[in-house]
Amino acid sequence: MFKSVLVANRGEIACRVFRTAQRMGMRTIAVYSDADAEAPHVRMADDVVRLGPAPARESYLDATKVLEAAKATSAEAIHPGYGFLSENADFAEAVMAAGIVWIGPPPAAIRAMGLKDAAKKLMIEAGVPVTPGYQGEDQSLETLSAEADRIGYPILIKAVAGGGGKGMKRVDDPADFAAALASAQREGQSSFGDPRVLLETYITRPRHIEVQVFGDSHGEVVHLFERDCSLQRRHQKVIEEAPAPGMDEATRAAVTSAAVRAAKAVNYEGAGTIEFIADASDGLRGDRIYFMEMNTRLQVEHPVTEMVTGQDLVEWQFRVAAGEPLPLKQDQINLNGWAMEARLYAEDPASGFLPSIGKLEHFHLPDDVRVDTGVEQGGEVSQFYDPMIAKLIVHEPTREAAAARLAEACGEVEVWPIKTNAGFLKRCLEHPRFVVGDVDTGLIAAESEALEWRADASVEAAALALAAENEWHSRVFYRGADRAGPFEGLPGSTYGFRLNAGPRATYAIRMGGRKLARGVLADGGEPMWRIGDLTAEVQGQSIRVDGRTFGWAYGEGDEDILFADGEAIPVRWRGPIADRGAAGGASDGALRAPMPGKIVAAQLKAGDAVAKGQPVVVLEAMKMEHALTAPFDGVVETLSVAVGDQATEGAVLAVVKAAA
Numbered sequence: 001m002f003k004s005v006l007v008a009n010r011g012e013i014a015c016r017v018f019r020t021a022q023r024m025g026m027r028t029i030a031v032y033s034d035a036d037a038e039a040p041h042v043r044m045a046d047d048v049v050r051l052g053p054a055p056a057r058e059s060y061l062d063a064t065k066v067l068e069a070a071k072a073t074s075a076e077a078i079h080p081g082y083g084f085l086s087e088n089a090d091f092a093e094a095v096m097a098a099g100i101v102w103i104g105p106p107p108a109a110i111r112a113m114g115l116k117d118a119a120k121k122l123m124i125e126a127g128v129p130v131t132p133g134y135q136g137e138d139q140s141l142e143t144l145s146a147e148a149d150r151i152g153y154p155i156l157i158k159a160v161a162g163g164g165g166k167g168m169k170r171v172d173d174p175a176d177f178a179a180a181l182a183s184a185q186r187e188g189q190s191s192f193g194d195p196r197v198l199l200e201t202y203i204t205r206p207r208h209i210e211v212q213v214f215g216d217s218h219g220e221v222v223h224l225f226e227r228d229c230s231l232q233r234r235h236q237k238v239i240e241e242a243p244a245p246g247m248d249e250a251t252r253a254a255v256t257s258a259a260v261r262a263a264k265a266v267n268y269e270g271a272g273t274i275e276f277i278a279d280a281s282d283g284l285r286g287d288r289i290y291f292m293e294m295n296t297r298l299q300v301e302h303p304v305t306e307m308v309t310g311q312d313l314v315e316w317q318f319r320v321a322a323g324e325p326l327p328l329k330q331d332q333i334n335l336n337g338w339a340m341e342a343r344l345y346a347e348d349p350a351s352g353f354l355p356s357i358g359k360l361e362h363f364h365l366p367d368d369v370r371v372d373t374g375v376e377q378g379g380e381v382s383q384f385y386d387p388m389i390a391k392l393i394v395h396e397p398t399r400e401a402a403a404a405r406l407a408e409a410c411g412e413v414e415v416w417p418i419k420t421n422a423g424f425l426k427r428c429l430e431h432p433r434f435v436v437g438d439v440d441t442g443l444i445a446a447e448s449e450a451l452e453w454r455a456d457a458s459v460e461a462a463a464l465a466l467a468a469e470n471e472w473h474s475r476v477f478y479r480g481a482d483r484a485g486p487f488e489g490l491p492g493s494t495y496g497f498r499l500n501a502g503p504r505a506t507y508a509i510r511m512g513g514r515k516l517a518r519g520v521l522a523d524g525g526e527p528m529w530r531i532g533d534l535t536a537e538v539q540g541q542s543i544r545v546d547g548r549t550f551g552w553a554y555g556e557g558d559e560d561i562l563f564a565d566g567e568a569i570p571v572r573w574r575g576p577i578a579d580r581g582a583a584g585g586a587s588d589g590a591l592r593a594p595m596p597g598k599i600v601a602a603q604l605k606a607g608d609a610v611a612k613g614q615p616v617v618v619l620e621a622m623k624m625e626h627a628l629t630a631p632f633d634g635v636v637e638t639l640s641v642a643v644g645d646q647a648t649e650g651a652v653l654a655v656v657k658a659a660a
Contacts, residue, residue, distance in 0.1 A: 001322045002076035002101050003027060007041070008066045009081030011374030012391065013298075014041035017079050020314040029073045031066060033059035035382045041374050047073045054384045060084045063091040070100055077101035077321065079314075083386065086297040087114050103321040105215075105296045109266040113294035115160045117198045123291045126265035128258050131277055131290040133200035135160075145177055147199055154202035157181055159188030159195075165235030166191045166624065170202055183618070186600055187625055206441045207278040208232065209244055209289060211259035212305045212313075215268040216320045222330045223256040224309050227301055230439045231428060233353065238421075238444065239406075239428060240301035241340045242308045245399060245437030246284050254286030262294060271298045271317050280440055300343070300391070303372060307339035307395035337395055338402040342410055342429070344373075344390040346381045348419035349453075354594045355387040355621060356419040362553045362561070364414040369394050369405070381418050383596050383621055389420070399437065403429050414551050414563040422566030427451045455511070457534060459564045460518070462543045462550045463511045463571045465529040465536035466560055468520045510572040511562070589637070589656040591628040593647040597621030602643055602654075608636045610656060617641060617653045634658045 004027035007014045018028045018041065030045035035054035042048050049069035051059035059065070061084055070078055078095050080086035080103070089107040096102050104110070113119045117135030124130055133156075134147040148155045148171070157180055159167025167188035169180040185195040212224040228244035229237045243252075259274035273295040279288040302313050316327055344365075346356045363377035373390035375381065381389060392409050396402040407429035413422035428434060428451060433443055444451065455463075508517040520529050529536045536545045543550045543562075551563040555570060562569040601618035610616060610630040616639070617628045637657040647653060 001318065001324075004029060004073075004075050005077045005079055005103070005318075006031065006066075006070045006073065006075035007045075007079045007081060008060070008085055009079075009083065010036055010039065010041055010060060010385065012372045012388070013081040013083075013300075013374070015044055015374050016372050017081060017314055018044050020312055020318070021079075024315065024318065026318075029069070029075050031060070031069050033384075035380070035384055039374065039379065040376055049073060054382060056084065056384060063088065063094060066091075067094055067098060067100075070095075071098065075100060077103055077318075079103040079317070080297065082295075082297050082300060087295070089114065101321050103270070103317050105266075105268055105270045105272060109268050109272075110296045112266040113272075113296050115194075115196075116158060116293050117160045117196070119294055120198070120291065122265060123262055126261055128262050128265075128291045129287075129289070131200045131203070131292060133198060135198040139196055141178060141181065144181060144197070144199065145174070148177055149174065151199060151201050154204075156200045156202045157184045157197050158200060159184060159192060160198055161188060161192035161194040161196075165232075167197065168235045179615075183601075183625060186618075186620075190600070190620060203277055203279050204442075205279065205281040206230070207244075207280040207284065207439070208237075208275065208292075208441055209247075209255060209278050209284075210273050210275040210299075211256050212299075212302070213259050213263040213268065213272050213274055214313075214316055214320065214326060215263055215270065215272070216326045217269055217323055218325050219267075220326050221260050221263045221268060222326060222328070222333060223259055224305050224311065224313075224333055225335050226252065226255060227304055228439070229301060230441050231434065231443060232441045233444045235441075237301065237343065238425065239340060239342055239434075240304055241338065241399070241402070242304040243335060243338070244284070245439065248284070251284050251286045251289070255289050258289075258291070262291065268296075270296075270320050271302070271313055272296050273299045300388075301341055303370060303391065303393045304339035304341050307370075307393060308335055308337055309333055310336065337397050338399045339393065339395045340402045340406045340429075341391050341393045342406055342425045343388055344392060344410075344413065344425070345421045346387040346389050346418050347421055349421055349424045350419075351594065353421070354626065355383075355624075357381050357383045357387075357595055358418055360389075360415065360418055362414060362416040364412075364551070365390060366392070366409040366412040369409045389415075389418075400435070403435060411565045413566050414553070414568070416553060416555070416561045416563075416568045419568070420566075423453050424451060424566075426566045427453065453565075453567055455514075455564070455569070457532065458545045458548050459550070459562070459569070460511065460516055461529075461531040461534040461536045461545050462548075462552075462564065463562050463569065464509065464516060464518050464520055464531050465538055465543055465545070466552050466562055466571055467509050468529050469538040510570075512569045589631060589634065589658065590652045591616055591631075591654045591656065593619060593628075593649055593651045593653055594626065595619075595621050595649050597626070597647055599641045599643055599645045599647060599653070600625060602639060602641055604636050604639060604654075606636050606639055610634060610636060616656065619647060619653075628653060630656045632656070632658050 006029035007017045028045045029047045032042045051065045085091045089110040092102045092107045120130045154172045157169045167184045169184045171180045189195040208229045215221040227242045229240045231239040275292045276289045277292045347353045370393040394405045407426045410422045410426040553561045555561050559572045597619040600620045614630045615627040619626045634656045637655045639654045641653045
């Protein structure tokens with residue numbers, strides 16, 4: 001076994017690999033960009049090497065710099081994590097040529113499975129069922145459009161390289177095919193350096209089933225059962241679980257044996273995932289599950305497999321890379337209980353899930369579940385990298401218990417001022433369809449209205465109690481002498497003495513952009529607030545409302561932050577709260593950049609007519625494209641950017657004038 005390992009990655013996966021490496025007694029080496037100089041994975045390692053500036057192409061994606069760092073620190077092995085260089089066959093070959101152990105599959109296997117079109121052809125030869133479609137060399141618009149017509153709409157356009165939903169577009173109308181193709185090609189080129197695409201028939205009730213496989217250098221391949229990653233938003237996984245709900249033994253045997261055949265077809269070594277798409281219109285059946293692609297690396301969702309099998313997959317990677325046989329035979333790998341993982345993203349569900357960047361002033365995650373993260377309070381969420389900031393993982397005896405525990409954990413997340421999807425995750429986990437296992441990749445889109453957050457009476461009571469409590473105590477005790485009380489001089493607010501009764505006040509506050517006005521009664525010497533039929537009490541940094549507990553934190557100015565069910569809710573005492581609108585929908589017609597990014601499409605010009613919802617400018621940020629669309633029918637009055645320009649957050653990129 002090698003004695004040192006460099007992790008050519010960042011964030012939570014670097015921390016995850018370091019934990020196992022250090023447990024096994026290895027010296028750990030971190031690489032970092034300028035944006036990550038103070039990141040937890042850097043402090044966690046025994047040795048560190050700076051790669052360069054923040055952009056990934058100048059740091060983590062620069063294979064030469066990574067290899068130089070390994071040589072400079074005498075690293076005996078390189079673990080690529082996932083993303084970045086993890087599926088780069090040329091990099092793997094360079095590592096091996098330098099006499100350094102590559103912790104991953106052979107370069108030939110990466111190449112064989114790295115391009116979706118070539119992989120599908122190989123799987124057909126190996127007898128693995130594949131989704132009908134087109135994966136030809138002719139990439140002209142004319143040929144691709146004709147093939148789409150042949151296959152039939154709806155159609156799925158997919159970048160032949162990479163994954164993570166990037167370069168993947170569903171098209172329902174032939175009139176939209178050309179624009180969707182261009183966007184998929186841009187994302188493929190930007191994310192993977194390859195603009196080529198393939199086409200697949202779009203399965204209308206799809207389930208995403210994947211199988212964890214492992215091979216060694218002695219010709220053995222095993223599976224560690226399946227995962228279900230069907231709960232997705234725009235092809236991005238949201239909740240992953242193992243095993244798959246509704247999977248009977250016959251179907252499990254069919255899909256896992258197909259996965260093992262697929263891995264053996266490329267003489268696979270190390271950790272890999274065979275991804276299948278299942279037509280779930282009649283439940284899960286072995287004859288309706290098709291090969292989709294192979295990820296020749298460790299997956300983001302590998303913890304759920306670890307939880308149900310009791311195995312450390314990173315340790316397996318180390319041992320296989322060192323030439324050892326697989327730790328277990330197939331009949332020794334057992335499935336135990338149910339595991340679920342939620343991906344916590346820095347994004348704002350209220351604004352179309354736009355990524356959220358900046359400093360993590362307040363960052364609290366539950367401490368009684370497994371948490372894989374690479375950020376901490378006071379750290380920065382950068383525009384340069386993927387917005388996932390943590391994974392919450394639970395393991396319980398049953399699926400129902402796992403879903404309930406993970407929902408509870410998501411509800412305990414407290415993050416500010418960065419926006420997160422924690423509340424959205426909780427609502428997904430508690431949705432009746434998910435609870436009973438009625439899951440497909442279209443669930444979130446179909447149930448979008450039901451998954452929106454709405455404050456209930458307890459949340460409103462907590463917000464009012466928070467404001468009332470801070471008025472009750474002196475400004476010196478709670479706020480400091482330089483901060484005024486919340487209701488001093490507020491029109492329509494009364495706070496007064498009543499004979500033979502506690503003081504009563506009518507408070508008007510703003511919560512999440514909405515005005516609340518409610519009578520509040522203080523009982524006894526210490527404030528106990530009665531808000532309608534509810535009783536609320538503030539105790540330190542928590543608020544109890546008839547058995548429910550909410551957290552809170554100080555904000556800035558006349559604002560505090562209430563944490564409820566995974567949501568972070570600004571509570572402002574005076575002045576309006578401006579709700580953040582979705583990208584490209586300003587009522588005045590101004591299309592503003594929702595975050596810093598690069599302009600990748602701006603095909604219109606001043607004077608062009610536009611229809612409501614039509615893309616005017618496309619911004620690339622945090623590895624994804626974001627279309628800013630016309631908020632109403634009209635004409636482009638001004639267009640102030642061109643392709644290649646860098647946009648700052650809030651900058652006006654274009655103005656649409658409403659039609660007369």
